[in-house]
Structure formats: C-alpha cells, structure tokens
Amino acid sequence: MTIFGDAYIFTWDFFLALFNAVTPNLKEGHVVPEGHPGAGGKWPEYVPPGEGDSRSACPMLNALANHGILPHDGKNIPFSTLADTVHSTYNFAPSFCYFAPYYIANFLKKDYSKDTVDLAEISAHNGIEHDASLTREDTFHEPDQGKPHVPYIEELLSMASGKDPKIKADDPKEVLLTLDDIARYSAKRRTEAKERNPDSSGFLRIFGGRVSDLRPFLIEERIPQGWESSVRARKGMTLAKFNFTVLPLEFRTKKYMKELAKKDK
Numbered sequence: 109m110t111i112f113g114d115a116y117i118f119t120w121d122f123f124l125a126l127f128n129a130v131t132p133n134l135k136e137g138h139v140v141p142e143g144h145p146g147a148g149g150k151w152p153e154y155v156p157p158g159e160g161d162s163r164s165a166c167p168m169l170n171a172l173a174n175h176g177i178l179p180h181d182g183k184n185i186p187f188s189t190l191a192d193t194v195h196s197t198y199n200f201a202p203s204f205c206y207f208a209p210y211y212i213a214n215f216l217k218k219d220y221s222k223d224t225v226d227l228a229e230i231s232a233h234n235g236i237e238h239d240a241s242l243t244r245e246d247t248f249h250e251p252d253q254g255k256p257h258v259p260y261i262e263e264l265l266s267m268a269s270g271k272d273p274k275i276k277a278d279d280p281k282e283v284l285l286t287l288d289d290i291a292r293y294s295a296k297r298r299t300e301a302k303e304r305n306p307d308s309s310g311f312l313r314i315f316g317g318r319v320s321d322l323r324p325f326l327i328e329e330r331i332p333q334g335w336e337s338s339v340r341a342r343k344g345m346t347l348a349k350f351n352f353t354v355l356p357l358e359f360r361t362k363k364y365m366k367e368l369a370k371k372d373k
C-alpha cells in the first residue's frame with residue numbers, strides 16, 4: 109500500500125500519535141473496549157468459512173468474519189463497519205482504520221460512505237494485495253486470495269528464533285517471530301516472486317510475536333481465546349507508527365535479498 113491521500117487524514121493521524129505519546133498505555137486486559145466482542149479476551153464462537161462465503165487476502169479481516177464480528181458470509185459490509193471493527197478488535201487508530209478501507213473504496217471506484225464491500229473484493233490485485241505475500245500464493249498460481257497457503261505459513265513460523273522473556277525459555281511453544289525472521293522470509297518470497305511487497309510484512313511485524321498465537325491466526329484465521337492486541341497505545345496504531353515500523357523491516361529485507369542474489373551468481 110502506498111501511503112498517499114488527503115492531508116487531513118495525516119494531520120488527524122499526527123495528533124493521534126501525539127496523544128499516544130503523552131498518555132499512558134491501556135492496561136493489559138483492557139485493550140478491547142467494554143461491550144465489544146473480545147472484551148476481557150472472550151471471543152465469539154469461531155465458525156470456519158463455508159461454501160459461498162467471501163474471504164480476503166487479509167487473515168485478520170477473515171478472522172473477524174469467522175467469529176461473526178463481521179458478517180460471517182463476508183458480504184455487503186459497509187466500509188465504516190470495517191473501520192469500526194478493526195479499531196475495536198485490533199486497536200489500530202481511527203485514522204488508520206479509515207485510511208485502509210477508504211483507499212480500497214477508491215481503488216474499487218466505490219463510495220466509502222454509501223457503498224458496501226465483499227471481503228473478496230478487498231483482494232483486488234495491486235490495490236493493497238500484491239504478489240510475494242507471506243501467507244498467500246501469488247495470484248497467477250492461486251486466483252482465490254481468500255485461502256491461506258499453509259506451506260508458506262509453516263515455513264515462515266519455522267523460522268521463528270526469538271524467545272519470550274516472560275515465558276519459560278525452554279518452552280518450545282513460546283518462540284517469537286522476530287523482525288529479522290520476517291525480513292529473511294520476506295526476502296525469500298520477494299526473490300521468488302520478483303515483486304516488491306513491503307507493507308504486508310509490516311502488518312505481520314506489528315502483530316508479530318508468539319508463534320502459538322500466530323499459528324491459529326494465520327492458518328485457521330481464528331482468534332485464540334484470551335488473546336488481545338499487543339498494541340496498547342490509547343488511540344491505537346497510527347499510520348505514522350506503522351510506517352516507522354515498516355522501515356527497519358524493509359531495510360533488513362533488502363539486505364537479505366542482496367545476500368540471496370549474491371548466492372545465485
């Protein structure tokens with residue numbers, strides 16, 4: 109996703125980032141606001157998608173539909189509903205939650221405030237969706253971008269090399285996927301697909317963490333009971349913060365891509 113658009117979104121985002129900088133984080137266990145699905149770590153029942161249900165290239169949006177937080181069929185969703193549910197579930201800032209659906213609405217030549225969207229439409233190729241994703245095969249090989257590609261996900265998770273300092277170091281379940289792990293896998297995927305796809309791996313970096321959480325999220329597109337977003341800033345993850353997070357990831361991915369290119373010579 110290239111970041112451009114109306115200056116007011118970025119001004120709004122700047123003030124939200126400033127607010128985050130001067131206010132204390134939300135308390136652990138209180139990230140999802142009271143009264144919203146997932147408050148206190150209690151997620152509505154998970155029902156995998158059935159025949160005819162619409163799903164996207166985004167594991168986190170699909171998870172919302174699989175838990176009925178978005179309509180389970182994934183169809184006719186107002187753009188503003190998409191924004192509201194992403195905000196309350198994942199604690200992304202209102203500016204971010206407006207920008208991504210607004211960008212998709214424009215790409216699809218739809219009206220953000222009047223029209224609706226099916227999740228599959230969000231995967232429109234070269235909108236936000238690009239080749240060289242970490243959880244999907246390239247569009248040429250798999251036109252249905254709603255399906256996770258399990259071998260890629262397993263390969264990515266097998267690269268996890270971090271240890272969670274809060275958890276017993278010798279528990280093999282509690283390995284962490286680090287920025288470096290994501291960069292290494294991203295370099296491999298980009299080299300294979302000959303494609304530049306910086307931002308979706310950025311999503312993973314932000315979300316990144318315990319493999320025991322990531323596996324259900326990425327493979328079943330299911331939110332584990334008790335889970336809450338690691339983004340604890342009061343106004344959520346801003347566009348500004350997201351971009352700052354993507355930069356070091358991009359830097360390392362390029363470094364690994366150069367190494368791979370040297371090996372090929």
Ligand code: HEM
Nearest residue numbers: 165166168198208230236237238241242243244308311312
């Ligand atoms: C309304 C907001 C959002 C929209 C419109 C959106 C859309 C997308 C799209 C189109 C892709 C496919 C990109 C690709 O081809 O690699 C994607 C991937 C992804 N998104 Fe989202 N997304 C949104 C919010 C989120 C949030 C809040 C998270 C994290 C909590 C997230 C995590 C991911 C992940 C992990 C991927 C997979 C990346 C990959 O396979 O390489 N997304 N998203």
